[in-house]
Amino acid sequence: MSQENDKKYTLCMYDVRGIQEYIFRTNRLRQVIGASHLVENFFQKGISAIAKDVWPNEPHRYVTDWSCPREEQRPKLRIEACSNIDMEVLYIGGGNARILFRNKKAGIDHGLDISVLFNREFSRWVLTQTYSLRLAIARVDTDLERYSDDHDRLMQEMQVAKANMPSSEPFTGFPIVAREDSSGKALSNEYDYTTRQFVSQETASKLRALDRAQKEMPAEGKHLDDLVTLKGEDSWLAIVHIDGNSVGRRITDIMSKNQGFSYSETVQVMRSVSYSISQGFETTYNTMREALDTIKADPDEQLIRDIILAGDDITFVCNANIAIPLVKFFLEEVSQKYMYTGDDEVEDPLYAFSACAGIAFANSHFPFYDAYQIAEACCSNAKKVAKTEENQINYIDASGVGHKLIGSWIDFQFCDHINITQLEKYREKQYILTDGTDLLKRPYWVPPGKADSQEAGIACLSDRSIERLLQKIRELSVKGGAMTCGDRNQIDIAEQDDLCAEDQAEDQLEKRAEAAIVPRRWCKKAREAYTRGRPAMLAFITEARSRHKDFPINRENAYTGHVANYYDAVELVDHFQDILL
Structure with missing residues (x-):
C-alpha cells in the first residue's frame, strides 16, 4: 500500500460548473427565479441531504454546521478530536465547498471509501435536482499536517478535474425531436400548466423549485415586466452584477501569515474569512432592499429581484430608474464591512471590502443571458480600471507600511443588440x-461610505466619481428634486405622439415637464450631437443655450481633452430616479 493511501483523511473540494448559464439560459423570469432558488445555498442543501442518506439515523457521524456568528467561538476541527465523526464540512464559500472525510470504508453494503460513496451520491443529487449542472470534484489524502500544502495540491487537482470534464450534457432526445423554445432543450413528458406546454427536464426542475419558493414568498413577481415602469416598448430594467475586489489575493495573504498555525487553527481562520465574506455582501444586499422598501409608495410594488447571492458574487435585476442609486448604496455600505480572520481582530482598513459593479440596461424582452454577460463585461472593465496604478488608493498602516488598495467602481451599458457582449470591441467601434x-x-469611482476626511471629501468631487456623474444628471433633469415616474411616463407619451408636429411636440414636452431645467428632447439632441463629432456638438450648444439659458453644457465643459464630459449623463438621464436611500 502506498504512503498516500496510508493517510488518515481525505480532503475534497467541490465546484459546480455553469451556474450563471444555467440561471440565465431563458428570458422567462419564472424559470430564472426557479433556477435562482434551486442554486441558492446549493452546497449546504446538497451536502446535508446526502449526509442523511449515507448515514441514516446517525447524525453523530457527520458535521455540516461549519459557521457561526462572529461574536461566538469558532468551532474547532471536530473530526480530528472525535473518532466517531466520519465527515466534517470545513467551509463553504467562493463558489465551492471543502469537506474532510475519515479515510475508511463506508460499510459492508457498499465496500467503498466514505469519500467515494459520498461523491457518487452528491453527483447523482446534482443531476437529479438540476438535470444539467455539473459537479467538479478534487480530492487529496492528508494527515492534517499543513493546510497550505493540502490547499495547493487540491487546487492543482481541481484544475485537472475541470480540464477533463466532458462538455456534453445529458442525453436529451433522438435525432428528430421537439425542442423547447426558451432553452433549446428537448421536450420531456413534464407539463407546465401555466404556459400549457410541455417543457424540458431542466425547465421542469426550475419550475418545481419556483413552486416550492412561492409557498414561502407568494408576492414575488413572475415576469420581468413586473419590475419595469412602463410595460411594452419602453419597459427597461437593469441587470446588475457585483463582484468583490481581490478577495482571492487577500485570502492567500492571510494563509501566508498563518504558516505557523496548526491544521485546526488554519481551518478556523478560513471559516472566519468565508463567513465574513458571505455575511458582509449578503447583509449589505438585504440592507439595500430594506432601505428601498422604506421609500416605496406602494408596498406591493416589485422593484428588485435577487438572482445570485453567493459570497462576494451578487447579481440582481431591478427597475432601470433606480439601478444607479441602488448600486451606489451597495458599494458604499459594503466598504464599511471587513474580512475577519479571528474573533479578537479589529477592523483593519487593509481588509475592508470593496467591489466593482456592472449594469446592463435592457428592454425586458432582451435576451436575459446576453444582458447578464454584458453586465459581467462591464464589471470586468470596472475592475480593470480600478486596478490601474493611478486609480489605486494609498493606505499607510499602523506600522508605517504603505499599501495600494483597490476602490469600488461602476460601469454600465445600454443594450441595443446582442453584439454588445464583445464590449471592448463594441465600444471602440461605437x-x-x-x-x-x-x-x-x-x-466611475464610488468613494467609501465613511469618506469623511477632507481628502476623501475632495476626492468625491473628482470628475471620475459617481457623485460628479449624478450632479451632471441632476443638472440635466429636474430642479429641486427628482421627476416622478408619472412625470416620465407623460413625457414618453408626448414624445411618441406621431400626430404632433415637431414644434407642438416640444411645447407639450415643456408643459408636461415644467420642473425640468432642460426638456428631455434636448438631452436626446445632445447625445446625437456628441456622436456626430465636436463641430456638431459646439453648433448644438450654441442653439441650445440660445433657447434654454439654463442648459448646463457649454463650450468650456463639453469636453476635457479628447473625452466627452456629459455623454454618460445624457444617456442616463432618461433612466435615473433620484432616490434617497
Missing part, C-alpha cells in the same frame, strides 16, 4: 470617433 474623441468617461 464610442470612439474618427478624431479620437472618446464619448465615454465611465467607469
Whole structure:
C-alpha cells in the first residue's frame, strides 16, 4: 500500500460548473427565479441531504454546521478530536465547498471509501435536482499536517478535474425531436400548466423549485415586466452584477501569515474569512432592499429581484430608474464591512471590502443571458480600471507600511443588440470617433461610505466619481428634486405622439415637464450631437443655450481633452430616479 493511501483523511473540494448559464439560459423570469432558488445555498442543501442518506439515523457521524456568528467561538476541527465523526464540512464559500472525510470504508453494503460513496451520491443529487449542472470534484489524502500544502495540491487537482470534464450534457432526445423554445432543450413528458406546454427536464426542475419558493414568498413577481415602469416598448430594467475586489489575493495573504498555525487553527481562520465574506455582501444586499422598501409608495410594488447571492458574487435585476442609486448604496455600505480572520481582530482598513459593479440596461424582452454577460463585461472593465496604478488608493498602516488598495467602481451599458457582449470591441467601434474623441468617461469611482476626511471629501468631487456623474444628471433633469415616474411616463407619451408636429411636440414636452431645467428632447439632441463629432456638438450648444439659458453644457465643459464630459449623463438621464436611500 502506498504512503498516500496510508493517510488518515481525505480532503475534497467541490465546484459546480455553469451556474450563471444555467440561471440565465431563458428570458422567462419564472424559470430564472426557479433556477435562482434551486442554486441558492446549493452546497449546504446538497451536502446535508446526502449526509442523511449515507448515514441514516446517525447524525453523530457527520458535521455540516461549519459557521457561526462572529461574536461566538469558532468551532474547532471536530473530526480530528472525535473518532466517531466520519465527515466534517470545513467551509463553504467562493463558489465551492471543502469537506474532510475519515479515510475508511463506508460499510459492508457498499465496500467503498466514505469519500467515494459520498461523491457518487452528491453527483447523482446534482443531476437529479438540476438535470444539467455539473459537479467538479478534487480530492487529496492528508494527515492534517499543513493546510497550505493540502490547499495547493487540491487546487492543482481541481484544475485537472475541470480540464477533463466532458462538455456534453445529458442525453436529451433522438435525432428528430421537439425542442423547447426558451432553452433549446428537448421536450420531456413534464407539463407546465401555466404556459400549457410541455417543457424540458431542466425547465421542469426550475419550475418545481419556483413552486416550492412561492409557498414561502407568494408576492414575488413572475415576469420581468413586473419590475419595469412602463410595460411594452419602453419597459427597461437593469441587470446588475457585483463582484468583490481581490478577495482571492487577500485570502492567500492571510494563509501566508498563518504558516505557523496548526491544521485546526488554519481551518478556523478560513471559516472566519468565508463567513465574513458571505455575511458582509449578503447583509449589505438585504440592507439595500430594506432601505428601498422604506421609500416605496406602494408596498406591493416589485422593484428588485435577487438572482445570485453567493459570497462576494451578487447579481440582481431591478427597475432601470433606480439601478444607479441602488448600486451606489451597495458599494458604499459594503466598504464599511471587513474580512475577519479571528474573533479578537479589529477592523483593519487593509481588509475592508470593496467591489466593482456592472449594469446592463435592457428592454425586458432582451435576451436575459446576453444582458447578464454584458453586465459581467462591464464589471470586468470596472475592475480593470480600478486596478490601474493611478486609480489605486494609498493606505499607510499602523506600522508605517504603505499599501495600494483597490476602490469600488461602476460601469454600465445600454443594450441595443446582442453584439454588445464583445464590449471592448463594441465600444471602440461605437464610442470612439474618427478624431479620437472618446464619448465615454465611465467607469466611475464610488468613494467609501465613511469618506469623511477632507481628502476623501475632495476626492468625491473628482470628475471620475459617481457623485460628479449624478450632479451632471441632476443638472440635466429636474430642479429641486427628482421627476416622478408619472412625470416620465407623460413625457414618453408626448414624445411618441406621431400626430404632433415637431414644434407642438416640444411645447407639450415643456408643459408636461415644467420642473425640468432642460426638456428631455434636448438631452436626446445632445447625445446625437456628441456622436456626430465636436463641430456638431459646439453648433448644438450654441442653439441650445440660445433657447434654454439654463442648459448646463457649454463650450468650456463639453469636453476635457479628447473625452466627452456629459455623454454618460445624457444617456442616463432618461433612466435615473433620484432616490434617497
